[in-house]
Amino acid sequence: MAEKKSVFSVFFNGLIKENPTFRLLLGMCPSLAVTTMAKNGLGMGAAATFVLVCSNLVISLIRKIVPDKVRIPAYITVIAAFTTIVQLLLAALLPELNKQLGIYIPLIVVNCIIFARAEMFAQKNGPVASIMDGLGMGLGFTIAITVIGSVREILGAGTWMGIPVTVNLFDPATIFILPPGGFMVMGFLVAAFNKIFSDKKADKKADTKAACAAGCPGCSKAMHGGEA
Amino acid sequence: MKELFAILIGAMFVENFVLSKFLGICPFLGVSKKTSTAVGMSGAVVFVLVLSQAATWLINEYLLVPNNLEYLQTIAFILAIAALVQLVETVLKKLIPSLYKALGVYLPLITTNCAVLGSALLFVERDYTFVQAVVFGFAAGLGFTMALILFSGIRERLEACDIPEAFKGMPITLIAASLVSVTFVGFAGLIIP
Numbered sequence: 001m002a003e004k005k006s007v008f009s010v011f012f013n014g015l016i017k018e019n020p021t022f023r024l025l026l027g028m029c030p031s032l033a034v035t036t037m038a039k040n041g042l043g044m045g046a047a048a049t050f051v052l053v054c055s056n057l058v059i060s061l062i063r064k065i066v067p068d069k070v071r072i073p074a075y076i077t078v079i080a081a082f083t084t085i086v087q088l089l090l091a092a093l094l095p096e097l098n099k100q101l102g103i104y105i106p107l108i109v110v111n112c113i114i115f116a117r118a119e120m121f122a123q124k125n126g127p128v129a130s131i132m133d134g135l136g137m138g139l140g141f142t143i144a145i146t147v148i149g150s151v152r153e154i155l156g157a158g159t160w161m162g163i164p165v166t167v168n169l170f171d172p173a174t175i176f177i178l179p180p181g182g183f184m185v186m187g188f189l190v191a192a193f194n195k196i197f198s199d200k201k202a203d204k205k206a207d208t209k210a211a212c213a214a215g216c217p218g219c220s221k222a223m224h225g226g227e228a
Numbered sequence: 229m230k231e232l233f234a235i236l237i238g239a240m241f242v243e244n245f246v247l248s249k250f251l252g253i254c255p256f257l258g259v260s261k262k263t264s265t266a267v268g269m270s271g272a273v274v275f276v277l278v279l280s281q282a283a284t285w286l287i288n289e290y291l292l293v294p295n296n297l298e299y300l301q302t303i304a305f306i307l308a309i310a311a312l313v314q315l316v317e318t319v320l321k322k323l324i325p326s327l328y329k330a331l332g333v334y335l336p337l338i339t340t341n342c343a344v345l346g347s348a349l350l351f352v353e354r355d356y357t358f359v360q361a362v363v364f365g366f367a368a369g370l371g372f373t374m375a376l377i378l379f380s381g382i383r384e385r386l387e388a389c390d391i392p393e394a395f396k397g398m399p400i401t402l403i404a405a406s407l408v409s410v411t412f413v414g415f416a417g418l419i420i421p
Binding site for chain 1: 247248249250251252253254257282299300301303306307310314339340341342345346349354366391394395398399400401402403405406407409410412413
């Protein structure tokens with residue numbers, strides 16, 4: 001396997017070209033639910049990255065031992081175990097953040113990004129590449145949801161990371177920290193991302209289309225494969 | 229009875245799973261392209277949600293809590309849900325092939341639907357009784373159904389619209405979702421569930 005030369009490209013792949021949030025449109029639930037504040041986005045991103053890196057590593061290590069038929073439940077168990085670790089760590093170390101993120105921390109288990117990376121990458125690659133993939137994807141996710149959180153916090157509450165920034169500029173519009181604002185900011189950011197990064201490549205249309213279908217239905221296809 | 233009704237209305241409108249709690253966004257965006265698939269998916273979700281609420285409530289009450297194993301809730305719930313979905317699929321295939329035909333494709337998708345695990349985690353947080361938990365699951369499923377069917381109608385119309393290049397596909401869908409979600413903000417504060 002050509003691991004050595006591709007390690008860094010694997011890492012950067014997750015940042016822009018295959019950014020899980022803006023390009024692959026995976027893990028939409030946390031990206032919208034916890035991004036009322038930039039800080040929450042950062043916390044959620046860090047938690048998900050931890051789970052992603054660890055589960056990618058373990059799955060790439062056990063991929064040859066686990067029979068194909070039971071790999072879905074096996075992967076879910078691995079992911080759930082790491083999620084529980086994060087949950088307990090957060091409850092002990094950062095109780096305030098834990099309260100803010102609430103049930104979305106245990107819901108990392110069903111975050112499509114983690115499962116999709118297990119299926120699409122860790123299952124086929126060695127541990128080093130899998131860690132890099134986890135880091136890249138995790139960082140891409142973290143940056144994306146921190147950006148969404150920042151936009152919503154600045155427009156909706158007039159603060160960034162809790163610091164007032166728009167005092168003399170405009171009055172914040174509360175709608176942005178309400179659910180509709182989440183969808184709207186996300187929509188505009190995905191459009192902007194499409195615009196900026198697709199001019200160089202003509203395959204944009206195919207990409208966006210594939211993204212819709214490759215989200216959760218992607219997981220489902222994987223599951224069908226698992227049962228067959 | 230009054231309490232159950234409050235849970236029902238609360239979970240359907242005030243805290244609609246998709247549009248105000250952001251649970252189950254993936255299927256909401258993924259299968260809402262046509263009303264017919266939206267109906268199939270919703271039916272499967274309601275079915276599994278009710279069963280999984282009952283199963284996870286029993287597991288939590290009689291297995292985890294008496295043994296002080298609450299910290300295993302995430303693992304236990306997700307495995308129970310995965311097993312349940314598999315079981316439902318097998319049983320339906322054998323006993324009610326017509327229903328299996330209608331819902332079959334959507335069933336494996338449901339394991340990774342945050343709404344199912346989410347409502348299991350919520351009844352723990354809120355200390356619901358068995359009946360309350362099941363009603364909550366049913367109501368959450370109905371709320372999901374309502375959001376999905378409403379939205380699929382809008383998306384079918386969206387197909388025919390002239391949209392700026394960069395907004396084609398997901399972005400415009402998200403913005404449409406935002407507008408649908410605005411209507412649900414109107415329900416906020418209706419009842420405190």
